[in-house]
Amino acid sequence: MKQHLKVRGINIVYDDYGSGETIVFIHGQPFNRSMWDQQVAVFKNGYRLIVPDLRGYGESDMPSGMTLLDEVALDIIHLLEALQIRKATFVGLSMGGQVLFELYRLAPHLCHALVLADTDAKAESVQSYQARLQLSQDLLAKGMQFYTDQHLHQFLGKATMAGKSAVVAHLRDMMVNTNPLGASLVQRGRAERRDHTGLLPDIHCPVLIVVGEEDGFTPVEVAKGMQARIKNAQLVVIKDASHMPNMEQPEIFNHHLELFLQGIQ
Structure with missing residues (x-):
């Protein structure tokens, strides 16, 4: 059921479904909470699900300045x-996973378990830092339709693009309808994100790492590197998927998520 709550000066819109142990789903960029629809349909019958639109996205309010990822974590x-x-x-994909690193740093006591999907703990390089700043400007100058036309294919695998x-x-609808200001403010904040590779050995809750086999943003080798640093972390590589395996292969994603949840009860 759709709800809203004023949190730290921002009206946050979120869905609250079901009852039982809580799962919080954190969306990526430039998306909204509907990217988790295929997970909500399955898991709302056995768990309590909290699925927010992050500040500046979907139906939540726009922040007044640069959106740092620790600010997003504090909202949650x-x-x-x-x-x-x-x-x-907590289940986070891409930027959502980066938010979870901040959340664990700030409030590890909240974390029963983490699911890190198609994400990376590292900070930006000198080159990618400048690219984030440029993208932040381009989103405002050229708009989300231009960005979507140029980049949508990078988020999805070949089989998805051809047959789904x-x-x-x-995905196109989420991207095109994202407010370019919200997306721009987050890109500016992501440029400043911390390097959390040093945090990984200190994560002491159960962790599942998921990655699409064709992901070019956060390749399989990145996921393997995180698994090597997090004690007892599990890794699942999903075939015929790229950066959005929860949407591209929802049955497989949900199967592995359910196995993980059952194993940590």
Whole structure:
């Protein structure tokens, strides 16, 4: 059920489904909470699901300045406090996974388990830092339609692009309808993100790492590198998927998520 709550000066819109152990789903960029629809449909019957639109995305309010990832993590922490949720399993994809590193740094006591999908713990390089700043400017100057036309194919695998028109349409709709200001502010903030590789050995809750086999943004080798640094982390590589395996191969993604959840009960 759709809800909203003012958190740290921002009206956060979120879905709250089901009952039981809590799972919090954190979307990537430039998307919104609907990217988790295929997970919500399955897991709302056995768990309580909290699925927010992050600040500047979807139906949530626009921030007044640069969106740092620790600010987004604090939004989630305060939202859960307001909902009197003291522990949860967190599932984050891409930027959502980077938010989870900040969340764990700030509030490890909240984390029953982490699912890190198609993400990377490293900070930006000198080159990628400049690229983020340029992208932040381009999103405002050229708009989301231009960005979507140029980059949509990079988020999805070949089989998805060729044979899953509904997935392509859903992704396109999310991207085109993202507010360019919100996306620009996040890109500026992501340029400044911390390097969390040093945090990885200190993550002491169960961790599942998921990556699409064709992901060019955060390749399989990046996922393997994180697995090597996080004690007892599990790794799943999903075939015929790129950066959005939860949408491209939802049955496989959900199967491995359910196995993970059952194993940490």
